[in-house]
Amino acid sequence: MTIRVEHELHTRRKGRNYGLLIVLLAFVGLVFGLTVVKVLELGDARKFESNDHVLRPALLPMDTPATTEAGQ
Amino acid sequence: MTDASLPETTREASMGDYIALLKPRVMSLVVFTALVGLIVAPVPVHPFIAFVGILCIAVGGGASAALNMWWDADIDRIMKRTSNRPIPSGRVQPEEALAIGLALSGFSVVLLGLASNWLAAGLLAFTIFFYAVVYTIWLKRSTPQNIVIGGLSGALPPMIGWAVATGGITIESVLMVALIFMWTPPHFWSLAIFVKSDYGRAGVPMLTETHGRRVTRNHIMGYMIALIPVSMAIVFTSIGGWVYLATAIIMNLWFLKACYAVWRRDEEAAEADSFAAERSAFKVSLAYLFLHFAALMIDAALRTQGIGGF
Known part of the structure; x- marks a missing residue:
């Protein structure tokens, strides 16, 4: 064969x-398009990166205290 | 037996047969009313989210149609109108329809929840459940009021569209549902009077067959009268406007006149002109619903321009 x-x-x-x-x-x-739209709707893309539940201080905006972000 | 060795008598299912399982023509009403519900909502939605939302509602409706065809394959086989559907004609296996129905239900509900919100997804799940289980499995074969109560599943899409945008249920979305709900009986029964069906042979209790056409005519008139206040109530909500007000007045008078003509005559007169009044009432019913929702959309468009509304 x-x-x-x-x-x-x-x-x-x-x-x-x-x-x-x-x-x-x-x-x-569809899934790709949804992802793009949802991330763009966040305004600040760093919000998306901090969504992985691991606090990465390098991603936090300079003017925001780390404690506030960690609580989110 | 594998699919590769199907008997000669069974035709291979094409993509079209699987699409036919989703009843695309019924889908068009679902898409239109859901779209209006979404557009007239006071919260703007991103166009892509709106597109995905409407797609999910359409696919969810299609999934419930596939489940309906799976359950009803036995009566579809008996009735002439439905005997060529994918399952009775042997092109699609009942188990395939069940699998497609369940899979698409899951996909559409979960995707709608992820794309918009879980209230909209929950309403879609309820709609599918209501059509497939409450209407198809329970009511259809047990009561002549089947299409009245089952009509709720066909009425819910604008409420889902509204929920996609707002994340809530309000009087506006309830009234849009009520409008389709009350419209279904006069619409469907005027069709049932003039279409020769074999529901009786299939054991489905249709009002025309269980109680006769006289009672059906009375029911058409009764539901028509009950429909008017629902249609007019929308005028006084936030989605009402001048275009809707004018449309509602004209269409209610027109549909009332058509239903009155159906109600006042007897079978002899109806058969003498081949059910002209019933055919006319059915056509007016189609225009009635379409124009009501189109008017809502026009008023919403006018409001964004700062005109219209009260």
Whole structure:
């Protein structure tokens, strides 16, 4: 059996497979778009980075006391 | 048996068959009313979030349609109108429809919750549950009032759209739901009078078959009268405006006249002109709902320009 084997199933299901490809690509686009919009809506992108629950003082704005950010 | 060795009699399901499971034509009403609910809300929504919100509501509606087709495959097989649906025609297996329905329900609810808020997602989950379980599984085969109570699931989309924008439920969104809810019976029953159906053979209790057409005509008139105050009440809320007021007055008079014509005549007169009054009432009902929601949208657009409103 060679790797180039063709089965009639491949042609029979071509439309469905392409349909599924489009649905999956659209879903990826949707999640990507949502991520971009949600991050941009934060205004300050650093708010997003401090969302990982690990306080990284380097990310905090200079004018904000570290304690306030840590409490969020 | 694997899919590759399906018997010759079964046609391979195409992408179109899976889309047909989602009842795309019903989806258009859901999309339109949800969009209006979202646009007339006083809180602006980012266009992409709005798009994702409407998409989730549409997919959730489609998912409940797939669950409906899974459960109703036995009666769909008996009735002529539905015998060519994907499951009764053998193109899609019932288990596939169930899996697609459940998967899309989960996807749409979770994505809506993540994209907007969990109240909107909860309302969408309730809508799917109400259509698939309360209407399809419970009411449809047990009471002739099935379409009245089941109509709630078709009425909820504007409330979900409103919740996507505002994160809440207010009198405005409740009244939009009530408008579609009260509109469904006269709309559906005027269709049921003139369309020859085989619901009786399938064992589905439709009012026209269980109580006859005379009682159905009375019900159409009764629900029409109850619809008027709901339609007019929206005028006095924050989404009402001059365009809506004018539309509501005209359309209520027009639909009332059409329903009155259906109510006052008997079967002989109806059959003599091939149900012209019933057909007309059905067409007016379509215009009634579309124009009410279109008017709400126009008033919202006018308000953003500083004109319209009270």
